Amino acid sequence: MASDEEGTPLFPLNTSWRNSPNNSGTNDSSGIFVDSDSLPKRVRTYTQWSPFEEGVTLAWNDVSVYAKTKKNGKIVCKRIINGVTGAVKAGSLVALMGASGAGKSTLMSTLAYRNTGGTYMDGDVLINGRPIGSYMKYLSGFMHQEDIFIGSLTVLEHMNIMSRLKLDRKTTQTERNSKIYQILKSLGLLKCINTKIGQTGDSKVLSGGEKKRLSFATELLTDPPILFCDEPTTGLDSFSAQKIVSMMNTMAASGKTILCTIHQPSSDIFNMFSQLILMTEGRIAFMGSAASALDFFEKVGYQCPSSYNPADFFIKTLAATSGDENSKQSVKRICDQFAVSDYNREVDVVVQYEFHMGRAVEKTYKLGRNFKGLFVWEKVFWLSYRWLMDVWRNPALQTYKILQRSGIALMVGLCYFGTNATTSTGAQNVEGVIFLIVTENTFSPMYSILNEFPQNYPLFLREYKSGLYSTPTYFASRIISLLPGLIIEPVLFVIIVYWLSGLRATTYAFLMTTLAGILTLNAAAACGVFFSNAFDSAPLAMAYLVPFDYLLMVMSGIFIKLSSLPQLFTWTKYLSWLMYSTEVISVVQWDGINNITCDASDQRIPCLTSGSQVLQKYSFSEDNLLRDLWSMFFLCIVFHSLGFMCLWLKTRKK
Numbered sequence: 001m002a003s004d005e006e007g008t009p010l011f012p013l014n015t016s017w018r019n020s021p022n023n024s025g026t027n028d029s030s031g032i033f034v035d036s037d038s039l040p041k042r043v044r045t046y047t048q049w050s051p052f053e054e055g056v057t058l059a060w061n062d063v064s065v066y067a068k069t070k071k072n073g074k075i076v077c078k079r080i081i082n083g084v085t086g087a088v089k090a091g092s093l094v095a096l097m098g099a100s101g102a103g104k105s106t107l108m109s110t111l112a113y114r115n116t117g118g119t120y121m122d123g124d125v126l127i128n129g130r131p132i133g134s135y136m137k138y139l140s141g142f143m144h145q146e147d148i149f150i151g152s153l154t155v156l157e158h159m160n161i162m163s164r165l166k167l168d169r170k171t172t173q174t175e176r177n178s179k180i181y182q183i184l185k186s187l188g189l190l191k192c193i194n195t196k197i198g199q200t201g202d203s204k205v206l207s208g209g210e211k212k213r214l215s216f217a218t219e220l221l222t223d224p225p226i227l228f229c230d231e232p233t234t235g236l237d238s239f240s241a242q243k244i245v246s247m248m249n250t251m252a253a254s255g256k257t258i259l260c261t262i263h264q265p266s267s268d269i270f271n272m273f274s275q276l277i278l279m280t281e282g283r284i285a286f287m288g289s290a291a292s293a294l295d296f297f298e299k300v301g302y303q304c305p306s307s308y309n310p311a312d313f314f315i316k317t318l319a320a321t322s323g324d325e326n327s328k329q330s331v332k333r334i335c336d337q338f339a340v341s342d343y344n345r346e347v348d349v350v351v352q353y354e355f356h357m358g359r360a361v362e363k364t365y366k367l368g369r370n371f372k373g374l375f376v377w378e379k380v381f382w383l384s385y386r387w388l389m390d391v392w393r394n395p396a397l398q399t400y401k402i403l404q405r406s407g408i409a410l411m412v413g414l415c416y417f418g419t420n421a422t423t424s425t426g427a428q429n430v431e432g433v434i435f436l437i438v439t440e441n442t443f444s445p446m447y448s449i450l451n452e453f454p455q456n457y458p459l460f461l462r463e464y465k466s467g468l469y470s471t472p473t474y475f476a477s478r479i480i481s482l483l484p485g486l487i488i489e490p491v492l493f494v495i496i497v498y499w500l501s502g503l504r505a506t507t508y509a510f511l512m513t514t515l516a517g518i519l520t521l522n523a524a525a526a527c528g529v530f531f532s533n534a535f536d537s538a539p540l541a542m543a544y545l546v547p548f549d550y551l552l553m554v555m556s557g558i559f560i561k562l563s564s565l566p567q568l569f570t571w572t573k574y575l576s577w578l579m580y581s582t583e584v585i586s587v588v589q590w591d592g593i594n595n596i597t598c599d600a601s602d603q604r605i606p607c608l609t610s611g612s613q614v615l616q617k618y619s620f621s622e623d624n625l626l627r628d629l630w631s632m633f634f635l636c637i638v639f640h641s642l643g644f645m646c647l648w649l650k651t652r653k654k
């Protein structure tokens with residue numbers, strides 16, 4: 001039973017119902033289904049959208065799932081699920097079992113309307129008599145086998161933000177808090193409410209079992225009437241596994257429908273499930289109660305030894321060894337015999353009833369209609385807040401980044417310390433400083449951002465598929481969360497380098513250089529965002545980015561006289577924010593300077609006597625100042641738009 005440290009159940013178990021002789025739940029004489037009429041009415045105070053007061057029944061008929069795979073260089077369709085039929089009634093806790101590769105996860109994702117990319121479904125799945133659809137993401141919870149969290153958040157912060165994103169927008173703060181408190185209490189997570197969720201390698205973080213429970217807690221926020229749990233006990237010790245299944249059992253008793261794939265449950269855990277679905281080779285080998293399963297297997301010639309855990313026995317019996325025709329034939333025979341057995345007929349009766357009697361269709365028509373999610377800008381706000389915490393919570397990384405950037409700025413500033421721009425040697429040094437300001441605000445931010453999107457892509461995809469937010473919302477929030485860093489970094493760098501290296505000491509020149517620094521870094525980051533979304537991994541993105549970088553650097557104007565570019569390449573300089581930025585900073589340094597003295601001692605240095613001569617040397621012009629600033633801004637927008645398009649296309653395929 002789900003209980004907190006003090007033993008108070010969150011989901012009150014109606015013991016009179018549980019033990020009632022009429023109850024066809026775990027003690028169901030016919031073996032399979034719970035009578036939904038006998039389920040207790042559930043009280044909902046925190047969400048107004050769930051239409052199912054009496055729970056939901058899921059029924060599926062002749063469902064097949066195909067995946068495209070390559071065989072001998074040709075694309076072929078592989079059948080993963082082979083025409084399965086079944087039903088799960090409200091109040092059932094169902095174990096979906098079978099050997100690895102039997103098709104459990106695929107069937108469960110199909111029933112939850114969360115089909116993985118590259119698979120196609122044929123057949124019908126109904127929920128309370130209505131075909132499933134995209135609304136399933138609001139109606140059901142899906143607990144994934146692998147937990148993905150933002151490790152820098154604490155348990156409470158995670159729950160707070162998820163409650164914002166998942167619950168109806170009219171839910172008050174008090175209701176949200178109370179809901180979170182109750183869920184965490186019931187899952188025994190109150191003691192680690194302020195503990196960081198953590199990533200591998202972090203110290204003082206949640207244990208594997210606590211993470212699983214947190215994952216479960218997140219799904220419980222909306223109190224969905226149906227829960228799909230993919231291997232909720234994998235990786236847990238027997239005590240934690242038992243605790244989590246026991247909680248599910250209690251929830252099922254209060255009317256939820258819970259379907260779990262499970263591997264090697266202990267006898268205690270196995271006995272908590274009210275229904276069993278055994279799968280092999282994409283087919284159903286048995287559906288019904290555990291006791292009936294033992295009967296059925298005995299009838300078809302497989303008796304479970306008394307010393308054996310029935311779960312192990314079923315899985316062992318149904319494991320078709322690849323390449324072993326005999327074992328394949330024997331599991332096929334079991335499936336065939338189940339298909340014509342009384343046990344299956346019983347399932348069929350329920351399925352046919354669900355399909356033909358249209359049970360409670362009228363009760364489902366309001367599905368999701370009353371649910372009011374956050375406005376888009378509110379979602380952007382909460383997501384940005386979450387990503388911001390993640391970015392700035394990593395003190396090691398932030399401190400390291402700031403120290404590194406300040407260190408480089410100090411080094412550059414000191415190398416050019418005391419530059420006198422009114423001599424020809426000084427003029428050359430000024431161009432050197434400008435080049436370093438531009439390149440330092442380009443390359444390191446561009447490469448450091450490459451990992452940002454691929455790293456968080458799995459979490460985004462999962463939350464996107466659960467309907468929490470859209471791709472534009474995610475993209476906007478990620479960029480907003482990066483913005484403070486994208487402004488602080490160049491400002492810090494320019495301040496240190498500018499004053500140490502003795503660049504032109506006017507407010508206008510300094511502010512324009514700072515602005516150029518900010519725009520440079522933002523254009524570079526936007527380019528990084530584009531490449532990181534265009535490719536699936538940071539190393540791949542980097543492989544394409546490096547040659548592109550070289551082109552941009554050559555076009556900066558420092559290494560080549562831009563007016564001498566071959567006709568074929570002239571257009572490429574317009575892509576180079578390095579060129580725009582170098583021009584802006586050079587113009588504000590040299591505009592109006594007429595008193596450069598030639599250094600007679602060094603004949604190698606060209607003798608330029610005015611700022612306009614310096615600008616001419618690089619084909620720069622004062623008239624381009626505004627164009628350059630706007631062009632950098634425009635490049636930021638273009639690269640971000642391209643990045644967004646790539647992310648959107650990538651997500652659409654999933």
Ligand SMILES: Nc1ncnc2c1ncn2[C@@H]1O[C@H](COP(=O)(O)OP(=O)(O)OP(=O)(O)O)[C@@H](O)[C@H]1O
Nearest residue numbers: 067069080099100101102103104105106107118119
């Ligand atoms: N998108 C896909 N393309 C090709 N084959 C797939 C795809 N998805 C699943 N399969 C194959 O279908 C079979 C069933 O996979 P599924 O993940 O459903 O099995 P499972 O019973 O959940 O296994 P496990 O217990 O190991 O997680 C496997 O052989 C798997 O390789």
